[in-house]
Amino acid sequence: MATIEDVAKLAGLSRTTVSRVINNHPYVSEAKKQLVIEAMKQLGYVPNSSARSLRNQKTEMIAVIIPRVMNPFFGQLVESLEIAASEYHYQLIVCQTLYSAKKELDYLNLLKTKQVDGVILTTLLNDWKQIEPFLDYGPIVLCNEYDQKANIPMVHIDQEYGGYVATTHLIDQGHMRIAYCCGNIKSNVTKAREKGFRKAHSEHGLQIDPKLVFQNVFTFEDGKKVLQKLAALDNRPTAIFTGSDEVAAGVISEAKKLGIDVPTQLAVVGYDNQAITELLDPMITTVHQPVKEMAHKAMNVMMNQIKYKNYKTKEVYQLPLSLIIRNSTCLKSPERLN
Amino acid sequence: MATIEDVAKLAGLSRTTVSRVINNHPYVSEAKKQLVIEAMKQLGYVPNSSARSLRNQKTEMIAVIIPRVMNPFFGQLVESLEIAASEYHYQLIVCQTLYSAKKELDYLNLLKTKQVDGVILTTLLNDWKQIEPFLDYGPIVLCNEYDQKANIPMVHIDQEYGGYVATTHLIDQGHMRIAYCCGNIKSNVTKAREKGFRKAHSEHGLQIDPKLVFQNVFTFEDGKKVLQKLAALDNRPTAIFTGSDEVAAGVISEAKKLGIDVPTQLAVVGYDNQAITELLDPMITTVHQPVKEMAHKAMNVMMNQIKYKNYKTKEVYQLPLSLIIRNSTCLKSPERLN
DNA sequence: GTGAAAGCGCTAACAG
């Protein structure tokens, strides 16, 4: 493989001049520049990126830590992050924790070993205390996840409003007994959503029945099970807020099987606005999260972190979301509430 | 950041000895080994991976080139490839072409610049002639895609059998007019599938009506459009083979809208066995592809390529697939054909 | 067993 030295020799110049041409430095005469370009072409020369990384102390790689790619929300996030990264000529490394806190820490080591210039965390499996020491080695940006204690940039979505707007929509439709499903109760994303759910209730003077609250509900199957439990209740709810479209799909599927009509007997709200919401009958009312915008903002913030190296400054960016009303909560009116 | 030099000084030893400890070399006395370990711990030392990459001429990174993460098939492939890579202590870089042949070439440059030890190609947007020169810089493995002309390892699935088994299933159900949708006609994956479709027909002495063949059908929306065209036909088909579950879902959705019953008036076969096949009513008969196995095999082959550096040897691994029969093609009998 | 020294390929003072 040709090196910069080879190019220099062939062009009859020094390594420095070649380097200058590669890096578009000024003060290289046009004549020599052409000489260098010619020599590079002739040798098929491409700079070695390990050498550059070592010398420049940067790798132009970002790691993104997610639970798993097949989770539609995180898949979409990775897709958008990769597109954003490539706009900055950065490469994206995918790191799947598979919900293991230890793997999260393992992947953070990429920062210590300088394999990446920064890490984007999309969930937080460990306590902030465990994460913080890694900041000595490079920037960490929270994207989607939020932590009050963290002294770093975070780009996230207003989940409290998400819970609030969806619940308010149900209450406006006349529902007074609303079931609630959420995912990982330890996540601040989940907590904020629940806060919004509670706020909507208290604003309307409504109580929440603890029997209607379910935790750690993630999948289609989980959704089915929740519906079975609800169906067995004496005093059934007339609506349900689910933490994800998959769960909503499970609820609807099982409701159909048991002859419970959606939305007339049970209104269902999903979350994430995944493709599936438009494929089912009825189509699912859901909360749209601005994933692309979040990804771009997070990458933008990351680039600034890399540039200005102020890794331990808290910066909070909160993005709005919107409710998309479809037939799983009401028979007509496809409006969009902001 | 502590370097190997710092560790050596603190331990009162040479860089060499420290390096030996890091790399688990024999011939280091236990006493000094402990000294080094102690010093490393005290300094929070971690070896710099750019320096190692430069010295060792390997990065322990693999790039995988896919169209996009949100395509469920490729999302699943990335998920499995990342898991496989991490078992070898390799990192995975995601590269999305967004169906641009130029981006495919751009990402192959990661090989030239030595940013990765190898590239896994899952589709082929360029001619093999365009790709081949990159083999001078490192290994390329084809995973999912297949090309007769390529002189490299390829791990793929027996798509011809996929087309064959699905079509035979339809014929066995008594269908004689079967519509056919496929994706990118230039892909060998697509071609093989069609070959199987044709083979099943000729084995049963059946003709294929060109009016029933559709190309470049990828999405849910595309599926809807295909059904609309079929519905407008004088002589409608009684079954349809689609290239993906999404398309099948679109066909079924539109059929419902037009009052065409699935499966009695139109039997529908999907492809990929994505989650959605079990969420819809009717559940979709589909072809299951062994994605995890393919990913593991591809990564395994890649590791051998890196080790033995015989980049230009053709090796073909073909994996079997199976038909999963659900209600979109027949009302009962949930069997599984191999 | 251990260390000195060369060098992986590149960039950036610094000097001219």
Next chain:
DNA sequence: CTGTTAGCGCTTTCAC
């Protein structure tokens, strides 16, 4: 405008 030189942090001969 151009070249000389000194490393970036690590591993590996080659001596001892």
